[in-house]
Amino acid sequence: MNEQLALHTDKYQINMMYVHWAQGTDSQRAVFDVYFRKLPFGNGFAVAAGLERVIRYIEQLHFTEEDIAYLRTQEENYPEEFLDALRGYRFSGDIHAVPEGTVVFPNEPILRVQGRIFEVQLLETAILNFVNYQTLVATKAARVKQVAPNDTLLEFGTRRAQEADAAVWGARAAYVAGFDATSNLRVGKMFDIPVSGTHAHAWVQINDSEEEAFRKYAEVLPDQVTLLVDTYDTLKSGVPNAIRIGRELEARGKRMNAIRLDSGDLAYLSKKARKMLDDAGFEYVKIVATNDLDENIILNLKAEGARIDVWGVGTQLITAADQPALGGVYKLVAREKNGYYEPVIKISANPEKVTNPGVKDIYRIIIRETGKAKADYMALPHETDIRNGESIRLFDPVHSYLEEKVTDYDAIPLLKTIFKAGELVYQLPTLEEIRQYHQDQLKAFWPEYLRKLNPEGYRVHLSAELWKLKMELIRKYQF
Ligand SMILES: Nc1ncnc2c1ncn2[C@@H]1O[C@H](COP(=O)(O)OP(=O)(O)OP(=O)(O)O)[C@@H](O)[C@H]1O
Numbered sequence: 001m002n003e004q005l006a007l008h009t010d011k012y013q014i015n016m017m018y019v020h021w022a023q024g025t026d027s028q029r030a031v032f033d034v035y036f037r038k039l040p041f042g043n044g045f046a047v048a049a050g051l052e053r054v055i056r057y058i059e060q061l062h063f064t065e066e067d068i069a070y071l072r073t074q075e076e077n078y079p080e081e082f083l084d085a086l087r088g089y090r091f092s093g094d095i096h097a098v099p100e101g102t103v104v105f106p107n108e109p110i111l112r113v114q115g116r117i118f119e120v121q122l123l124e125t126a127i128l129n130f131v132n133y134q135t136l137v138a139t140k141a142a143r144v145k146q147v148a149p150n151d152t153l154l155e156f157g158t159r160r161a162q163e164a165d166a167a168v169w170g171a172r173a174a175y176v177a178g179f180d181a182t183s184n185l186r187v188g189k190m191f192d193i194p195v196s197g198t199h200a201h202a203w204v205q206i207n208d209s210e211e212e213a214f215r216k217y218a219e220v221l222p223d224q225v226t227l228l229v230d231t232y233d234t235l236k237s238g239v240p241n242a243i244r245i246g247r248e249l250e251a252r253g254k255r256m257n258a259i260r261l262d263s264g265d266l267a268y269l270s271k272k273a274r275k276m277l278d279d280a281g282f283e284y285v286k287i288v289a290t291n292d293l294d295e296n297i298i299l300n301l302k303a304e305g306a307r308i309d310v311w312g313v314g315t316q317l318i319t320a321a322d323q324p325a326l327g328g329v330y331k332l333v334a335r336e337k338n339g340y341y342e343p344v345i346k347i348s349a350n351p352e353k354v355t356n357p358g359v360k361d362i363y364r365i366i367i368r369e370t371g372k373a374k375a376d377y378m379a380l381p382h383e384t385d386i387r388n389g390e391s392i393r394l395f396d397p398v399h400s401y402l403e404e405k406v407t408d409y410d411a412i413p414l415l416k417t418i419f420k421a422g423e424l425v426y427q428l429p430t431l432e433e434i435r436q437y438h439q440d441q442l443k444a445f446w447p448e449y450l451r452k453l454n455p456e457g458y459r460v461h462l463s464a465e466l467w468k469l470k471m472e473l474i475r476k477y478q479f
């Protein structure tokens with residue numbers, strides 16, 4: 001994949017780059033944090049995704065001659081020397097990020113970008129575009145996985161996705177969070193994800209009868225016979241015809257895989273169909289369900305005793321229909337001043353929107369006795385107590401009397417070095433490793449934090465020093 005994405009940015013980024021260049025401040029260094037403030041879908045956690053795309057984007061990032069020519073048409077104030085500076089653009093900064101599949105929480109940096117302002121200002125739009133969408137879909141997929149942990153989950157969303165990139169990267173994000181396959185062959189080819197497919201109503205409709213349609217299909221694709229049984233009448237026609245074809249397949253030494261239900265009351269129909277299949281000796285034939293499914297309908301169907309083994313989930317997942325955007329932001333947290341990084345803050349009347357200043361590390365505090373995560377902890381890089389496992393104070397910034405001392409823990413640093421001085425130093429894990437890592441991540445949390453409805457709020461604490469710094473900066477800018 002060699003996409004030219006330098007112009008995949010908002011014009012204001014180029015304007016700011018130009019002003020820096022014109023003012024001679026383009027080499028001033030700056031640090032930006034990427035984080036979100038609110039969890040989507042009322043979930044208790046989010047699943048970080050998008051890093052692979054960010055890496056590919058940064059690696060190829062340069063302005064082509066066509067890009068330069070286009071910019072010339074867009075802004076007559078951009079002088080040729082500035083356009084030359086864009087021609088020379090290469091990312092030479094540092095990026096730290098949590099690996100894909102990491103369980104993450106509001107207000108903690110999931111990615112940190114550090115470098116010349118000229119270089120790092122450009123990245124905001126594209127990074128947020130990739131990380132927001134992929135994290136959103138991975139989180140939605142994790143919710144689906146949670147209600148059907150032992151069933152097969154198929155991603156069927158391409159036809160309803162917000163265009164091609166969303167279909168592709170959304171399918172990958174779903175796979176990260178535990179889906180088993182996608183219907184999209186290009187996704188399979190690009191990422192080596194298993195691909196799965198049945199057939200549509202059109203195949204039944206184009207034949208003179210349902211039975212003939214099933215027979216022809218089984219004749220030609222005998223090893224992957226999943227028959228869609230709801231075109232005319234699921235129980236009176238579809239399932240009996242599928243059973244007939246199943247018998248013919250057995251006579252050829254083959255086995256029908258499954259039937260697919262795509263309309264009607266999926267609980268009722270799956271139970272009836274299961275009984276019909278079992279009575280005919282087809283206990284091995286699975287039941288696939290589709291039809292605008294999401295985690296809530298799947299949970300309901302399970303509560304109703306539905307006999308469904310495989311769930312095809314499309315529209316609701318790929319469009320994250322109940323919350324179609326994650327509000328991740330890219331915020332300046334430090335700027336170079338006299339050779340040092342000076343922490344900066346953004347004040348807001350809304351306390352949730354006040355930024356956490358400075359270059360910060362994040363740690364996951366795992367209590368040794370239980371092996372479970374207690375909280376996440378943000379600290380300034382020179383703070384050694386957390387790194388050395390010394391006793392630390394976790395205090396509630398709002399209810400400061402709720403202070404707690406923590407000892408006997410492991411502090412797991414969450415941010416990994418991805419780019420160092422422009423060089424990719426991160427060994428990209430395989431998708432299989434990412435999936436496994438994600439499942440391992442979940443094991444470190446008490447179920448209270450993971451439950452889909454009204455989860456407990458997991459805390460992200462600031463070290464006392466970071467808290468003090470934040471308060472000082474708030475006071476400094478109070479009018
Ligand atoms: N037993 C059930 N409990 C809860 N929700 C269900 C159950 N059975 C199906 N659903 C869901 O209810 C919705 C019903 O969709 P819809 O009203 O389009 O009906 P339909 O039977 O699919 O009709 P159509 O033939 O037009 O597709 C779907 O999202 C489906 O997944």
Ligand SMILES: O=P(O)(O)OC[C@H]1O[C@H](OP(=O)(O)OP(=O)(O)O)[C@H](O)[C@@H]1O
Nearest residue numbers: 156200201262290291292293313314315
């Ligand atoms: O419902 P979703 O979760 O989005 O899953 C994908 C849907 O796409 C197909 O329907 P569509 O009506 O497009 O075509 P069909 O004729 O094959 O049913 C399929 O039958 C699913 O219902």
Ligand SMILES: O=C(O)c1cccnc1
Nearest residue numbers: 156183196197198199312
């Ligand atoms: O293979 C299927 O059954 C399928 C694929 C995409 C969308 N709906 C169904």
